[in-house]
Amino acid sequence: QIMFTACELGVFDLLLESGESLSSDAIAARLGTSTTGMERLLDACVGLKLLAVELTQGGALYRNTEISNVYLTKSSPKSQYHIMMYYSNTVYLCWHYLADAVREGRNQYERAFGVSSDDPFGAMYRSEEEMLKFMAGQNSVWSICGRDVLAAFDLSPFRQIYDLGGGGGALACECVSLYPDSTVTIYDLPKVVQVAKERFVPPEEHRIAFHEGDFFNNSIPEAELYILSKILHDWDDDKCRQLLAKVYKSCKPGGGVLLVESLLNEDRSGPLETQLYSMNMLVQTEGKERTAAEYRKLLEAAGFGEIQVKRTGKLYDAVLGRK
Template sequence: MDDLIPPGPETEPPAADVLAQMAQGLLVSQTLVAAEDLDLFTFLSAKGAATVAEVAAGVGVDERPAEIVLTACAALGLVERDGAGFRNTPVADHYLVRGRPYFFGDYIRMLRDHAFTGWMRVTEAVRSNRPSRWTAEQREDIFTSENRAKLFWDGLYPLSAVTARALGEAVDLGGVTRLLDVGGGGAAFDIELCRRYPGLRATVYDLPHVCEHAAERIGAAGLSERVSPHPGDFFADEELPDGHDAILLSMIMHDWDEARNRELLGKCFRALPRGGLLVISELLVDDDRTGPLDAALMSLNMLVATWGRNYTAGEYGDWLRAAGFDDVRTVRFRAPGANGAVLARKP
């Protein structure tokens, strides 16, 4: 017993609040799910403001749960008091009202139906080094599944659109005339970037059923003459479509491992002309692997859902130079789907 460390001076224990908040994170996301499932924010937008009784009658629930949900949404900053009733805050009115241009409701439902099931088995993913989103009964790939693609791409559209606007402000694409969006999904980036840059034309290169979905979005945006779907498979096809002076990889490379990413960068290099620009838009992990939180959690989401992870700007730089690119640099910005872009040129 002589070798036991003697007790030190008593110190005040650190506050446990932060751990409680972390452990209860699910409660926040599911409050948002419940409110959106009820179309609460769309109802309040139409009414302007409503009492608990009016909300209960309008969304079809009893007054007790209506009051509880409204209180939680008020605490989250999504609704606020207006006399005897409640109304939407600006963020809810802009993003959570059905029919608005950047409606996030489909994103919330996509997470509910697609992502959260795997997260409830996250330890399984960590221990097995396999996506826990897959089950013994369901091993359908979200990218190739035609049945689930609309849920996935409709859900990602508002996140991508807001991120595209931030990218367009941070990275000057004024000199680009033809953009190839590899894995462009629902064409959110192409639509937003073409709106910002009148001289830009874009090609959405993705799987055939995804291109059909993109064509609907492009047509609805009135951009069919400037944005064109190009069906293909960027791994199965020997080469990428040529004739473009810039290539965009947005929220694509985090889906794949290093070998696949190096293969894709090689195809991008061959498809670009001399002086061509490559843009990688992602939630970049810090080079010292200590954060930031959004990139770190998205990386864990990739463990749950894919064979990839989120990478550092340094890793992308090494791969780009190995593929033959030069003039590699990183531009930082803030958006839901990216915190920066790694840019490179083909010499």
Template sequence: MDERAAAFELTRMVNGYRVSQAISVAATLGIADHIKDGKRSAADLASLTDTHPRALYRLLRALAAVGIFHEAEDGQFSLTPLGGALRSDAEFSAAPWAAFVGRPYYRQAWSELLYSIQTGKNAFRHAHGKGVWEYRAEHPEESAIFDRAMAANSRGVAAAILAAYDFSSFPVIMDVGGGQGALLAEVLAATPGSRGILFDQPHVVAPAASVLAAKGVADRCEIVGGDFFAELPVAADALLLKWILHDWDDETNVAILQNCRQAIRAGGKLLVFEAVLEPPNQGANAKFFDLNMLVAPDGQERTADEFKSLLAKGGFEVTEIIQAGPRISVVEARPV
């Protein structure tokens, strides 16, 4: 690549935030839902979304230029296969995540990335004067948007995990920090002989009953509110930790792992679902999510060796690591 081409490509990457924010706005407005059954003009969509017709047209034509929508010669817009992932009813909808990443408070934290690189400290706390979990507890509307994003991401991740790992040998499966139960619902649906326990903070698991019922597994799953930093009040044959350890530093994680160690029945397994960082010059997706952990919750993604070291401190031995997708692996461990 010559210098001119390199400069053009680098500039395209630098301007990527514009595309991200435009997609976020389209997701927030529900544009894909409004055109999933056919074409609509920008004027019609503006009326449906209470937006400015000309400004909305400018947004839609820009997104059409990157393949999210298609603009016909008569000025009407329709969905492309790529844009179909913004439908709220898509099996693996990206709309909740897209809506979340455009939130001003979240963008503001990312604008302080330089601070984190200079100091090694958390950008979110620097930007807002408090940690991300405390902030969301004080802003329930933002917490709800975040929870929807996590639930949507869990559906895609669940499919990858179920294709890579067999849960049928576990009579009781507990999802620790399992949110509203999206992952556990999929696991139980695939393992009809198992029972489940969904464990998370009481306000987080409050809507979980409807999620479990929608998958037909509510009668096989107990919902328990609590704090995994205190104790896990019930025991299980398999404990699931999806995107939990990457939120915290090693010292905090050891406390979580030790509580998990006490809640695993004899012969049970701990199953950690996280990105496992690839060798140098590979795995950009997970490595940029690692920057996200520095910026927002003040955690980190880890290499295989780092996982082995961390889990050993918590009383576990890693027995297998299975790559399930571009940003998810199954780290299987047994108590020692």
């Protein structure tokens, strides 16, 4: 929350723009906050190594660390601002009800936000503002993790790609940049596609197309490769099997499906981050994080073969199955 709050209040942006170290009084004045709160926030950021402090005769002066400049400022191309705002405002409150989530085995939108939890995306997209926050947040993630998962396998043989649940399109953008001969169609709910077109995907990018629909209830067009990036982890095994069976049916012979997920170790020991994501899926979705063997089983049940798993060593891994 310290990091989220410093982001939300614009501390890192101000320190980047000002180009010099500033006192806590100056920062509080420029950002319109209390001095007593700001001073403590800055010191806690120093403790977390998000800021550096220098004690001068005039008092303490604060400046960004390199990490803050790259990831915590809004203007940085690798900015994680939006995903942090999503975590700070939405996810944090769902986690307040973690004990209830474990008791009931279901997400906590009802308690946290008073909206029905039967349809997790209906709940997540309960307002255009929430949907925008989520889409921008996911885009933040792909701006740093996208290239790793797309480069895990050579995807150049696949020209005609559908990104199912592609949201704001940052992964699609990375894909056409890494594989310039490919065309990526973002398949997502109509309201998501509208916002992606208007706000996120540059209109001059002709290699990115859009398809409005619900991939559980509407048809999925034929393609050479389907990307399911952080999709299966939102759903239980039954729904995953349904979706993969539909994808298999539409997939061209010789085509494939790329799963992008954070993989749990087979021995249940970790990684801790993925275990925490899995708890997060509990409070927010109908899904969970899975091991590579579990994804392999789901893919095989749908008919996919030649399954390859690539751990990237970073947050998200890649699994490729072929038809």
